[in-house]
Amino acid sequence: MDLKLTPQESSFRDELRAWLANNVPKDWAEWREKPLEESFPYLRAWQRKLHDGGWAAVSWPKEYGGRSATLMQQSLFWEEMARVEAPPMANSLGLGLIGPTIIACGTEAQKKRFIPKILSAEEIWCQGFSEPNAGSDLAGLQTEAKLDGDHYIVNGQKVWTSYGWVGDWCELIVRTDSSAAKHKGLTALLVDMKSPGVEVRPLRQMTGESEFNELFFRDVRVPAENVLGEVNDGWNVAMSTLMYERGSYGARLQLTFNRYISRLIELARGVRRNGRPASEDPLIRQKLAQCSAEIEIMRFNQMRAFSRISATGVPGPEGSIQKIFWSELNQRLQQIAQELLGSYGQLLGGDLHAVDNGLWSYGYLRTRGNTIEAGTSEVQRNIIGHFVLGLPRSY
Amino acid sequence: MQFGLSESQEFLKDSARKFFAGECPSAEMRRLMETETGYDAALWSKLTDQGYTGIIYAEEYDGVGLGKVELMLLLEEAGRALLPGPFFSTVVLAGSVLDAVGSPSHKKKYLAPICRGEARATVAILESSASWNLRDVQLTAVNGKLSGEKLFVSDAGVADFILVVAGNGVFIVKAKAKGLKISPMLSMDLTRKLCVVEFKDTPAELLGPTTNLPRAFDIASAALAAELVGGMQRTLDLTVEYAKTRKQFGKPIGMFQAVQHQCADMYLETESSRSAVYYAGWALEENAPEASTAVSIAKMYSSDAARTVGNRSIQIHGGMGFTWENDLHLYYRRAKASENAFGDATFHRERIASLVIDAPGVTAKSA
Numbered sequence: 001m002d003l004k005l006t007p008q009e010s011s012f013r014d015e016l017r018a019w020l021a022n023n024v025p026k027d028w029a030e031w032r033e034k035p036l037e038e039s040f041p042y043l044r045a046w047q048r049k050l051h052d053g054g055w056a057a058v059s060w061p062k063e064y065g066g067r068s069a070t071l072m073q074q075s076l077f078w079e080e081m082a083r084v085e086a087p088p089m090a091n092s093l094g095l096g097l098i099g100p101t102i103i104a105c106g107t108e109a110q111k112k113r114f115i116p117k118i119l120s121a122e123e124i125w126c127q128g129f130s131e132p133n134a135g136s137d138l139a140g141l142q143t144e145a146k147l148d149g150d151h152y153i154v155n156g157q158k159v160w161t162s163y164g165w166v167g168d169w170c171e172l173i174v175r176t177d178s179s180a181a182k183h184k185g186l187t188a189l190l191v192d193m194k195s196p197g198v199e200v201r202p203l204r205q206m207t208g209e210s211e212f213n214e215l216f217f218r219d220v221r222v223p224a225e226n227v228l229g230e231v232n233d234g235w236n237v238a239m240s241t242l243m244y245e246r247g248s249y250g251a252r253l254q255l256t257f258n259r260y261i262s263r264l265i266e267l268a269r270g271v272r273r274n275g276r277p278a279s280e281d282p283l284i285r286q287k288l289a290q291c292s293a294e295i296e297i298m299r300f301n302q303m304r305a306f307s308r309i310s311a312t313g314v315p316g317p318e319g320s321i322q323k324i325f326w327s328e329l330n331q332r333l334q335q336i337a338q339e340l341l342g343s344y345g346q347l348l349g350g351d352l353h354a355v356d357n358g359l360w361s362y363g364y365l366r367t368r369g370n371t372i373e374a375g376t377s378e379v380q381r382n383i384i385g386h387f388v389l390g391l392p393r394s395y
Numbered sequence: 396m397q398f399g400l401s402e403s404q405e406f407l408k409d410s411a412r413k414f415f416a417g418e419c420p421s422a423e424m425r426r427l428m429e430t431e432t433g434y435d436a437a438l439w440s441k442l443t444d445q446g447y448t449g450i451i452y453a454e455e456y457d458g459v460g461l462g463k464v465e466l467m468l469l470l471e472e473a474g475r476a477l478l479p480g481p482f483f484s485t486v487v488l489a490g491s492v493l494d495a496v497g498s499p500s501h502k503k504k505y506l507a508p509i510c511r512g513e514a515r516a517t518v519a520i521l522e523s524s525a526s527w528n529l530r531d532v533q534l535t536a537v538n539g540k541l542s543g544e545k546l547f548v549s550d551a552g553v554a555d556f557i558l559v560v561a562g563n564g565v566f567i568v569k570a571k572a573k574g575l576k577i578s579p580m581l582s583m584d585l586t587r588k589l590c591v592v593e594f595k596d597t598p599a600e601l602l603g604p605t606t607n608l609p610r611a612f613d614i615a616s617a618a619l620a621a622e623l624v625g626g627m628q629r630t631l632d633l634t635v636e637y638a639k640t641r642k643q644f645g646k647p648i649g650m651f652q653a654v655q656h657q658c659a660d661m662y663l664e665t666e667s668s669r670s671a672v673y674y675a676g677w678a679l680e681e682n683a684p685e686a687s688t689a690v691s692i693a694k695m696y697s698s699d700a701a702r703t704v705g706n707r708s709i710q711i712h713g714g715m716g717f718t719w720e721n722d723l724h725l726y727y728r729r730a731k732a733s734e735n736a737f738g739d740a741t742f743h744r745e746r747i748a749s750l751v752i753d754a755p756g757v758t759a760k761s762a
Contacts, residue, residue, distance in 0.1 A: 001404060001464050002397050003677055009396060072396045265752050285748035286741065292751050293692040293744070300398070300670035307399040321663050378652070384662055385655035389635050392650045 003303070005076075012073045013080060019053050020084050028087045033349070033357070036211075040166055043090035047121040050089060056119050057095050064103055064111065065119045071306040082255030093163060094118035094125035098171045101241045102190075105229035110190065114169070126167035128158040128191070128215055129238060136379045137395075138173075139182045139235060143217060145174035145189060147224065152176070152189060154197075154220040160373070164200045164213025167193045172217075173238050176231055186234035190226040197221075207365045242375065253326050254302070257295045260333055260363075264288060267355070268340055278340055287336050294329050301325060320380040320388070327370035327377065334364045398673070400468070407461075408468040414445060415476035421722055424477050428585045428725070432553040433479035434515065443512025448486050451614075452494060456502050457510040463614065467621040467676035471669075474625030477725055479586035481515045481550035487618045488549070489516035491611040492558050496565050496603040505556065505567065518558045519545035519592050527738040529605060534594075535562045536601070541594040542574075549736075551577045551590035559592075559599060560608065566599035573597060584732035586725065613690045616737040617675040620693040623701040623733050624672050626726045627665040633723065634658060634708040637715070648711070657707045664704050668697035688750045695743035701730035 005013065025046060031039045050056045051065075059074045060066025069077065089095060099118045102110055117123040134141035143156025154174055161167070170191045177185030193200070197220040202210035229237040265288060268279040278284045301322060337360040338345040349358030371377045385391045400408065418441055419427075427433045442448055451466045452458025466487070473482060486509060493506040508514035522545060524531045534543040541559060551557055557575075559566045568575060574595035582589045635658055638649030648654050671693040678689040705727040709716035716723050738746070 001400055001673065001677055003674075003681075005396055268752070279752055282745070285752060286744045288752060289744040289747035290695075293695055293747055296674075296689075296692055297667050297671050297696060300674045301667055303396065303398040304666075304670050304673070307397050321666060324659075324663060325667065378656070381656040381659035382652070384659035385649070385652075389658055389662060391635065391638060391655050391658060392647055394650050394652045394655050 005072075009070075009072055009076060012069070013076045016055065016077060016080050019055065020080060020086065023049055023053060024084045024086050028085065032087070037165070040090060043087055044121045044124075046087050047089040047091055047095075051119050051121070056089065056121075057099060060099065060103065064099075064115050071310050075302065075306060078252040079255060082252065082259075090121045091118055091124050093127055094123070097127065097241050097244045098125045100244050101171065101188075101237060102228065104240055105188075105237050107225075109225070110228065114190065123168040124163055124166050126161050126163040126170050126193070126213075126215075127241070128161055128170045128172035130160045131157060132159055136376055138238065139186065141173060141175060141186070143172070143174045144178065145176050145187065145222065147176075148221075150224045151221045152224060152227075154189070154191070154217045154222055156217050158215040158217075159203065159212075161200075161213045161215050162211060164193075164215055165202065165210075167200075169193060170215070171228065171241065172222075173234050176234070180232065183235045185232055186238070187231050188228040188234040188237040189222050190228055191217075191220065191222050195220050195222070206368065207362060253330075254295070254299050257298070257326075257330070257333065260337075261288070261292045261295060263356070264291075264333075264337055264340060267337075271340055271342075284336075284340065287339070291329070291333050291336055294325075294332075298322070298325050298329060320375075320383045323375060324371075324377050324380045327367075330363075330367045330370050334360065334367045338364055398670075400464075404465060404468060407465055408472060411445075411447075411469050411472035412475065414441075415472055415478060419476045419478055424479055424586065424725075427479040431579070431588075432481070432550065433586060433588055434481055434550075434553040438480070439512060439515075442482065447482075448512045449510030450486070452490060452506060452510050456507040458506075459510075462676075463617070463680040464673060464676040466614070466618055467672050470618045470621040471625040471628075471672070474622030474729075475629045477586055477626065477629075477722075477729060481517065481553050483587070483615075483618065483622070484517040484550035484554070485509055485515045488518045488611075488615045489554075489556075489558055491614040492518050492565065492608065493602070495607040495611040495614075496605075498603065501567075501602055508555075514555045515550070515553050516556050516558065517548055517550050517554045518560065519548040519551070520560045521545065521547045527742055529560070529608065532560055532562050534559070536564065536566050536599050539599060539601075541566060541568065541597045541599045543594055545592040545594075546589075547580065548577075548590045548592045549587055551592050552579060552588060557592060558602060559594075560605065561599075564604050565602040565608065567602050568594070568597055568599050572599075582732065583728045586729060587732060589732075609687070612737055613687055614679060616694045616743075617672060617679060617690045619733045619736055620668065620675065620690075620697040621672045623697040623730060624665065624669045626729060627661070627668060627697070627701050627704045630704050630708045630723060630726050631658070631661045631665050634661065634711050637712055641713075641715075654711055657711060661704045661707050664700035668693070668700045671696050688747060691743040691746045691750070694737065695740045695747065698734040698740045698743070702734060705730050 031042050047056055054067065057065060058067045058069040058077050062068045095118060099115060102114055118125060129138060131141045131143060143158060145152040145154045170193055172189045172191045173186055174189055175185050176187040197218040199216040201214045203212045203214050204210050268284055268288060269277050271278040273281045305322065341355055341360055344355050345360055347354035347358060348361050382394060386393050418438060427435055446459040447469060449458035450461050450469055451463060454460050490506060490509050493502055509516060522533055534541065555570050557568045559568055574597040576593040578591045580589040580591055638654055638658060639647050641648050675689040675693040678686040708723050712723060715721055
């Protein structure tokens, strides 16, 4: 056990720091609160810049334009990005989830065709997994694809698609064999979102925004060469994508959470409770201390998980503990913010009296989604129960 | 950066697990628990042969010179076996107080016999206030003599000497000293005996000032948290095994999500405690500036987690979990005792708050 950085890790970090110091945009603060539709070209340009510097996909193998970064280096990458408050990259699903899946499961032709444009943000990717009747039970999805000569004809509906409105391509999971057992008849298709018959509608969520879309497919023709992995092996392809999702997400949250708790501590000094600053109120102190300790433990868990999976190269079911941990912690953190702010906690962005322009009322509502998106807490606990502890499947 | 255990650390942990499983299985643990002190001379000499009694101390005091991470691993395995007797009191607690407070000659005289397995010892800290805050210590030595009372002193009944925390320093009192009276307290944890220690004009030798005590208490707190992790792991293993085999409604109960999800939470709580403990061990070893915070995080989180894990395990075991013959309650009892020792979660949250919220230079805390 040695938690000091190795020389390779230090030099990776130093090189990145130097690059970021010269290249991170100075005006992101002005853009970050604008609607994503407006800031998207800005984010594309930022990703392009990162790509030109060789920093867009550090985890990817060198031969595909990455740096073959170790998990620790990836973790340093997100830490440094968060430290300088760098904007997110436009093609985050392409870089984080779908690109790695194409590299793992795709044909040479697919890699050649798609990978460079994922990196450069020329083609934005979205993910067509969930359906109105297939959420946690993803394998029960009904969007069907029938082979017609050298094309599949796709019909069905997808929901909760991030970046659907701007997506050029979609990793779509469809049913290709309705007679097979539900996990066995699925196939992953790479679908051009400009194909005739694709319709994208915004899905308004409880925060009032529309981060996600619904996708409708009516007789959409997809060339058979766009099957990702094997026909009827779509479940395994989808699972490897989800493993990237659950594994990588937590790593980026560490500094965000630290920023939140620092801000809450700062706010606690200004808010008065029982005739003194809330930061001196024993109950508030207990809650802030618990929260900041859990943020640290989230970091320790992440470091341990990274060390453990460094050997295998692929994130394992340990990611499930992180997903539960960060999502529930984020909800507790937002509740503390609400307690601290009292009546001010409810004020929305744009209100004259709102604290931090409504960050905390937004966070309170938005974090309800955290324990649902990317696998509900219940699904995560099933995964731990069955795959980690070896208990019999409950469903 | 590598948060995993090194090969030699894995080896130490593995051999400790095998050692305790072989030398202190459940039946032996229960036998010792029924004795007055929980001490067994034969087991002690085997602990000594393994080098466990001198694990973190310098070779010049006949120690083995391993690090704090190794100490965490050893205590984790001792906790898994619910090792009874004065090992923690002697080796971890008295040992680190001697190491932190004593002069080289004191260490030769008192620490070295501990390392060689020749002496048992403990530290007397709490008084009637039961406060873990050192400021609340009232007992004071006058002209090299102590008069007063200490409570909740672990394993005093078998100690060859007791290190006494007084307002004006840490003092050494030998077991046979004049005016020393030790009587057992009846407490929940049957494997770690607590005592009342009374002094009446009892001669006491000054070990040193209390300045460096917090360092020793940090080591002890982290080691107790490590014990809790081992106990949680054992509790989890027993529970998962039971959930796989116990059938109701024609199915293993582990198939029901109400049971399975509790097991998942036990896993999350156990692993998160372990991460925090290993980190604390590393921070102590490196003398990292955040070491005290890391210790409080580990002690705070595992104190709460051990209780929760115990609650879940007993619930999942149903009636069986409520019986005397099942070991779960023994772990549950230890968890409660360790939760309180060296400050419970609330105590450590306040310490974290004072380190994180009131950090110097960040705020001017008003009276």
